[in-house]
Amino acid sequence: MSTHLHEATAARSDWLNRNVFGMGLASLLSDAGHEMATVVLPGFLAVLGVSAAALGMIEGIADFVSSFAKLGVGWFSDRLMRRKPIVVSGYLLTGASTGLFAISYGWAAVLISRVIGWFGRGARTPLRDAILADSVSAESRGKAFGFHRAGDTVGAIIGPLLGVGFLAHFQANVGDPSIPFRIVFLLALIPGLGSGVAFAFLVREARVALSRTNFLAAVRGLPRAFRRFLWGAGIFGMGDFARTLMILAATQLLAPSYGIQHAGRIAGLLYVGHNVFCAAYSYPMGALSDRLGRRELLALGYLAGSLVSFGFLAAFWWRLSVPVYLLALFGLGGFSIAVVDCLEGAITADLVAEGERGVAYGVLGTVNGVGDLVASVLVGALWTTFSPKLAFAYAAVLMGLGAGVIYGLSEAAE
Numbered sequence: 124m125s126t127h128l129h130e131a132t133a134a135r136s137d138w139l140n141r142n143v144f145g146m147g148l149a150s151l152l153s154d155a156g157h158e159m160a161t162v163v164l165p166g167f168l169a170v171l172g173v174s175a176a177a178l179g180m181i182e183g184i185a186d187f188v189s190s191f192a193k194l195g196v197g198w199f200s201d202r203l204m205r206r207k208p209i210v211v212s213g214y215l216l217t218g219a220s221t222g223l224f225a226i227s228y229g230w231a232a233v234l235i236s237r238v239i240g241w242f243g244r245g246a247r248t249p250l251r252d253a254i255l256a257d258s259v260s261a262e263s264r265g266k267a268f269g270f271h272r273a274g275d276t277v278g279a280i281i282g283p284l285l286g287v288g289f290l291a292h293f294q295a296n297v298g299d300p301s302i303p304f305r306i307v308f309l310l311a312l313i314p315g316l317g318s319g320v321a322f323a324f325l326v327r328e329a330r331v332a333l334s335r336t337n338f339l340a341a342v343r344g345l346p347r348a349f350r351r352f353l354w355g356a357g358i359f360g361m362g363d364f365a366r367t368l369m370i371l372a373a374t375q376l377l378a379p380s381y382g383i384q385h386a387g388r389i390a391g392l393l394y395v396g397h398n399v400f401c402a403a404y405s406y407p408m409g410a411l412s413d414r415l416g417r418r419e420l421l422a423l424g425y426l427a428g429s430l431v432s433f434g435f436l437a438a439f440w441w442r443l444s445v446p447v448y449l450l451a452l453f454g455l456g457g458f459s460i461a462v463v464d465c466l467e468g469a470i471t472a473d474l475v476a477e478g479e480r481g482v483a484y485g486v487l488g489t490v491n492g493v494g495d496l497v498a499s500v501l502v503g504a505l506w507t508t509f510s511p512k513l514a515f516a517y518a519a520v521l522m523g524l525g526a527g528v529i530y531g532l533s534e535a536a537e
Contacts, residue, residue, distance in 0.1 A: 138263035139270065145325025146255055147274030149318045153214055154275050156315025157240070158282030160221040160308050162394055163290050164233075165371045166387045167304035173230045179503015181234045182365035183496040185241040190492015192245030196485065206250040206481070207328040211319050213247025216240070218315025224308040245492070249484030254328055256472035256480055262413065264469045269409020272465045276402035276457075278314070280395055285310070287391040294384070345483055349474040351532050353490050356467060359425045359525025360494020362432070362518040363463075364502040369456065370394050372435050372511060376444045389446060393453045400457030409465045417466045417473070418529060424462025425526035431456045432519035439511045467491075 168178055196209060220240030227233045259267040286307050293303035370390045377386035412420050434452040437443065467487065475483040498518065505514035 138259045138266050140258060142254065142258040142326050143267050143270060145322060146251060147271050148325065149214060149322040150271060150275035151278035151281075151318075152314040152321055153217060153318035154278030155282040155285070156218055156221055156278075156311040156313070156318070158279045158398070159286040159289075159311040159314070160224055160282075161367060162283035162286040162370065162391045163304050163307050164224070165367050165374065165390075166290070167224070167301065168230065168233065169374075169383070169387075170300045170304065171227075171229060171233075173233070174503075174507050176503045176507035177230045178367060178371065179365070179499045179501075179506070181230060181237055182367055183499035183503075184234060185237040186365070186492045186495035186499065188238050188492075189241035189245030189248075190489040190495070192242050196246045196249065196481075205328060206254055207322075207326060210247045210250045210254070210326075211323045213243040213245075213250075214319035214322055215316060216243030217247070218312060218318055221308050221311040221315050225305040245488060249481055249488055251322075252468050252471075252484045253480040254326065256468075257477060261473070264472050265409040265411070265413035265417070265465070266406070267409075268469045268472075269406040269412075269465045272405035272409070272461060273402050275464075276398050276405055276461070279398040280402060282311075282314070283391055283395045283398065287388055287395070290391075291388060342482060342486060345479065345486065346474055349471065349483060352470060352474065352529075353487065355422075355425075355525050355529035355532060356487065357490045357494050357525075358528055359428070359463075359522050360491045361497045362521025362523075362525065363428060363494060364498040364518055365495065366394065366397070366456070366460075368499065368502060368506075369397070369431075369435070369453065372438075372515075373449050373453075375511070376438055376442075376449065377446070380444050393446070393449055396450050397453035397457040397460075400454040401461040402457075404458050404461035405465050408462050409469065412466055412469060417470050418532070420462060421466040421470065422526045422530035424459050424466065425522055425529060427455050427459035427462070429519045429522035429526060431459060432515045432522060436512050436515040436519060439515070 165178065217240045220236050220243065223236035223239065224233060227236060255267060255271060256264060289307045289310060290303050293306050294300075370393075373390035373393050374383070374386045377389055380386075381389060408420060408424075431452050434448075434455070438448065438452070443449075468484070471483050471487055472480060498521070502514040502518055505517060
């Protein structure tokens with residue numbers, strides 16, 4: 124047991140240690156594979172004749188399944204002495220799921236593939252975050268989570284570039300419009316599966332104390348300050364729709380001027396810009412939160428997400444199809460995601476004791492997942508049934524309310 128304690132102490136001595144680096148690399152590879160598939164998925168669904176409502180349902184249901192996987196596995200992990208094997212399995216499952224898109228011929232098959240991948244993502248995320256929080260000191264959590272998010276987003280830059288590049292190449296050489304997309308999905312298997320290998324070989328886990336608390340008691344026992352924080356996160360989440368809907372919005376706005384295929388490629392590159400901004404801001408915002416506090420910065424990130432939705436509302440209202448304007452929206456969206464993904468995890472570690480973090484990250488993931496389900500399904504349904512203007516207006520209001528709740532609770536919670 125002393126060996127494990129020594130490893131844990133060594134892991135905390137420097138925030139950029141083997142664990143932090145290994146988890147950053149695993150997330151880079153996982154997101155590279157995932158985003159290769161995500162950036163071409165709206166175009167693939169368009170080729171199959173799938174509507175915005177179906178896309179919203181696919182993303183929302185997948186996030187919903189992911190959230191409940193986080194909750195159950197997060198609690199279960201607090202009762203185990205090791206979390207790493209489940210994390211590795213989750214990475215491998217998510218990586219393998221992208222290949223299933225290649226054999227999909229309708230929205231139902233795409234939904235099943237997405238659900239499988241997101242189940243793996245949900246199973247691994249709270250456990251990975253708990254290992255990450257345990258690997259550094261409290262004073263360096265912002266840096267560690269920021270570095271991890273930056274690595275994650277570097278993969279989200281590489282992935283779309285590869286996806287768009289491969290798609291453009293294969294579209295010029297085949298007749299069936301669905302085949303280039305299927306090739307991209309198969310190629311995405313390489314980095315996706317590599318993420319599990321990287322985590323398995325690079326990350327070391329110290330054994331943790333066993334929790335004997337039953338599920339309901341564990342949830343009820345979470346700190347009151349953390350439960351207050353969840354209200355703001357949940358309200359924001361009910362407006363925080365899937366980024367594939369942003370890609371679809373840009374494609375529709377650009378199509379009259381550039382044609383549908385060229386518009387889809389431009390939208391994919393705009394999404395790369397989104398991820399560049401996310402990568403650029405992840406570590407600085409995490410490090411800044413270590414010095415200034417996290418709550419007000421998180422409220423700023425929520426507000427940025429609201430402004431993005433207002434921007435798309437204006438774009439559809441005035442038919443703005445200027446790529447530079449859309450790039451500004453994608454860039455602001457990248458800033459929002461950087462702040463939200465980095466600081467929600469760090470705040471959870473600040474508010475919850477070490478032995479309860481598995482269930483805490485699971486609860487946070489469930490709140491976010493339910494919000495994502497509501498947001499993606501409602502935004503897609505409002506878009507298809509009424510108009511994209513109403514869909515983005517709804518999203519903007521909910522995200523703005525979430526920012527207000529977090530800002531109002533900041534002093535009381537901290």
